[in-house]
Amino acid sequence: MRATCFILALAYLLLQLVNRATAFDHQGCRVVKPHGRCSSILNYHLYNKAFPSGYDLARRGLIWPEGLNASQHFVILIHGYNGNMDRSPNAEIRPELLKVPNVNVVSLEFGALVPDPCYVQSVENARPVSICLARQVRKLLGKAKVSLELLHVIGYGLGAHIAGLASQQLQAETNLRFAHITALDPAKPLYLTKDLSARLDPSDADFVDVIHTDVFMHGILQPLGHVDFYPNMGVTQPSCGPSQNIETHQCYHKRSAEYYAESIFSKTGFWGFYCTELYAFLHNECQPNTRYELLGYYTRSKARGAYFLATNQEYPFARGFNFDNLDRTIRGKTYMTDGFINKISEMGESARNLTKYI
Numbered sequence: 001m002r003a004t005c006f007i008l009a010l011a012y013l014l015l016q017l018v019n020r021a022t023a024f025d026h027q028g029c030r031v032v033k034p035h036g037r038c039s040s041i042l043n044y045h046l047y048n049k050a051f052p053s054g055y056d057l058a059r060r061g062l063i064w065p066e067g068l069n070a071s072q073h074f075v076i077l078i079h080g081y082n083g084n085m086d087r088s089p090n091a092e093i094r095p096e097l098l099k100v101p102n103v104n105v106v107s108l109e110f111g112a113l114v115p116d117p118c119y120v121q122s123v124e125n126a127r128p129v130s131i132c133l134a135r136q137v138r139k140l141l142g143k144a145k146v147s148l149e150l151l152h153v154i155g156y157g158l159g160a161h162i163a164g165l166a167s168q169q170l171q172a173e174t175n176l177r178f179a180h181i182t183a184l185d186p187a188k189p190l191y192l193t194k195d196l197s198a199r200l201d202p203s204d205a206d207f208v209d210v211i212h213t214d215v216f217m218h219g220i221l222q223p224l225g226h227v228d229f230y231p232n233m234g235v236t237q238p239s240c241g242p243s244q245n246i247e248t249h250q251c252y253h254k255r256s257a258e259y260y261a262e263s264i265f266s267k268t269g270f271w272g273f274y275c276t277e278l279y280a281f282l283h284n285e286c287q288p289n290t291r292y293e294l295l296g297y298y299t300r301s302k303a304r305g306a307y308f309l310a311t312n313q314e315y316p317f318a319r320g321f322n323f324d325n326l327d328r329t330i331r332g333k334t335y336m337t338d339g340f341i342n343k344i345s346e347m348g349e350s351a352r353n354l355t356k357y358i
């Protein structure tokens, strides 16, 4: 009897090992196996009035709870590289969203697949994560009867591209796509590609809004959405430290989530004014005059183009329509030397094109 139990237990353990969705590569980074099970790739925590401290879907076989109110909003938060369900943008945005009546917040968890220093493998793993997300969203639309119009997906850094890829997957399977994707400083490394099936682009949702806060390091400079906001040019953010430190850029990157969180209850508002692109802004080609849009939770879904604004030095960061002392120079604010920036300036119009591919 004992021996049988032992053998059964051993067989069970072996089966578990074989069934693992992931393995490790020679650098110790987790690789998702083909046909890996979604239950071991991606988890979800649902927060709402009924579950203020979270409902762990993995504990219930990835089944959404009964009694979800299909006429309420669902906001899905996707963390980035080296993140988890409690880091950016969750830490900043979830507490604020839960103060909004009738909103359900879903925090994704796939931190084990995107740990530092496994960036290249994390980008690889973004694809299976997005496929699993699309599958889980289909369950939400099907069984829980939530409509796509009420679903809003917010991704930070690498998570912004996961939002785009998940919507592409949904389109491939059902011909439907997400209604609304918000990209918070979408990741740049390995995503500077013209292949739109490999990254976030405006065709991934009816409306894509983007906030750029670290365009010379973690984030992409070029516009990726229907509307793109560049607080403080997207180049530096206040009170983050000297620009040559990597921690400073982490702070710039995270600010995208902080501005978004603040926008939910800000009475002042983060108003930006229209300018064709960063190059034109730097060359003083645009002034605050007629065309404004509001950054953040209340961005109009009809907003189009690129918008520029400054922020306060400390929280609260929103400045409303105050465009005094706008900073339009990047000299001394990036890892690029002034000599290099001067060279770019001398390039004239061809430098304008350059900024479309950074």
Ligand SMILES: *[C@@H]1O[C@H](CO)[C@@H](O)[C@H](O)[C@H]1NC(C)=O
Binding pocket: 069, 070, 071, 072, 102
């Ligand atoms: C579902 O949510 C809607 C909109 O927030 C609300 O009007 C309605 O009362 C809710 N229904 C239930 C059964 O709680």
